[in-house]
Amino acid sequence: MSKPGEGGRKTPDLAKLETALGHVFADRTLLTTALTHMSADGPRLGSYQRLEFLGDRVLGLSVADMLFRRYPLAEEGDMSRRLADLVRKETCAEVALAWDLGQFMRLGEGEILGGARKNKAILADACEAIIGAAFIDGGYEAARVLVERAFGERLLKPVRPLRDAKTALQEWAQGQGYPTPTYSERGRTGPDHAPVFRVAVRITGLDDAEAQGPSKRLAEQAAAEAFLRRESLWSETMENDNG
Template sequence: MGRKSADTAALEAQLAYSFADKDLLKRALTHVSASPSDKTRSYQRLEFLGDRVLGLSVADMLLAAFPAAEEGELSRRLAELVRKESCAEVALAWDVGPHLHLGDGEVSSGARRNRAILADVCEAIVGAVFLDGGYAAARALVERAFAARLHAPRRPLRDAKTALQEWAQGRGLPAPTYELVERSGPDHAPEFVVGVNVEGMAQAQGRGTAKRNAEQAAAEAFLLRERIWTVNQDV
C-alpha cells in the first residue's frame, strides 16, 4: 500500500468512515489552486452540497436534543454550530491539513492551517460522505463531530450586534458604527478586521473570513470587554 493510501486510511480513521469511492474524498481535499484548469475537480461543489447537508443534520440533532426549544433558540443554536469557525475547529480535530492537495503557492503561504480553507474542507467532506454513503452516513459523521458542541456553545447564542445595539439604545447612546480596519489574505480566502465604535468608549475589534463575521466578532469583543456578556453566557 503506497503512502497516499496509508494517508487516506489515517484520515478515514479520524472520520470513522471508510469511503467506497476514494475519489470523492480526494476531491473534498483538493483546493482550487491544485486544479486550476478544472475547478470541478476541487472541493468547491462538494462544499456547496456539504453546507446544506450539515445544516440539515444539525437541525435534525437540535430538534431531538431540545424538544421544548422555540424556533428562535433553535435558529441561534444552529447558526453557532455551523458557522465557519466551528467547521474549521472540526477540520483541525480531524487533522485534515496534512492531507490537503494544494498548489505550491498555497503550501508556502501556510494554507494547511488556514481556517477559511479548513472550514470549506469540513463542509466538503460532509458532502462527500453524503454522496458516498447517503444521508444516514453523513448525519452520523456530523453527530460524531458536533455532538459535544450541542450543549456547550463556544459563544453566546444571542446575536452580538443586536445585543450591543439594544444595550447602547437602552443608555441613550447612538447606534454603534462599524469600520473596516484591515483586509488581508488572497481573494479566495480573505480575512477582515473590523472595529466597532460606541460613543465615548474605546473601539473593540474582531476578525472574520467575511465582513459580517468580523462585525459580529467585534461586537462580541466589546460586550465581553465591558462585562455586558460573560464568557459562559449562552442566551
C-alpha cells in the same frame, strides 16, 4: 502504506483520516475529491468545489436536526442564532484542524509554498466537501453521524452565547434612550495567522468596555457581553435558558 506524493512528500494514509472522521468510505475517490483543491493538477471539476456546495447544505440540515432534538423548548430565533454559529466557516475550520486535515490536502505547488495546509478558508471548504462526500457515499444518516461526531461537543458548548450580545446591547441602549453603541479597535497582537484583536464598545454617557477575540467580529461580541455583564444585564441563564 504511504508513498511519494506531491513535491516528494509521502502521501498520508487516508485510513487515518477515516478513523478521525468516523466514516470509512465505500468509494474512496469521493474522499480524494473532497481533499483536492482547484490548484492541484487535473480538471477544475475534479476539485472539491461541487462537494463543498452539497456539504454546506447537508451540514446546515444536520445541525438543524441536532438542535431541534437537543433543545425541544428553544424558540426559532434562538436555534437560528446557534445554527449560524455552528455552521460558520470559522467553526468548520476548527473541525478541519481537529481532523488534522491539512496534511491530507491535495494542493498545487504554489498553494503549498503559500501555506495553504494551514489556510482556514481552504480547510473550512474541505470540511464541508467531506460532509458532502459522506452524504453521497452513505446517505444522509452517514453524513449526520459524521457531523454529530465532529460538531456535537460544540453544540453543547457553543462558541458564542445563545443570545447575540451586540443585538442585546443595542436593544437595551435604544430602550434606555442612549445612542447606538459604537465599536473601535484598540489594539492587535499575535502573529498574522493567529491575531488577537482588542475592541472597545462605547455608549455616550457611559464608561467603555473592552474585550478581545480572534477576529474583530468576535471581539466586538465579547466587548458587548463585557458591557452587559458589568451592568448586570447579562448572565449565564441568558446564555443557557433553553438548554
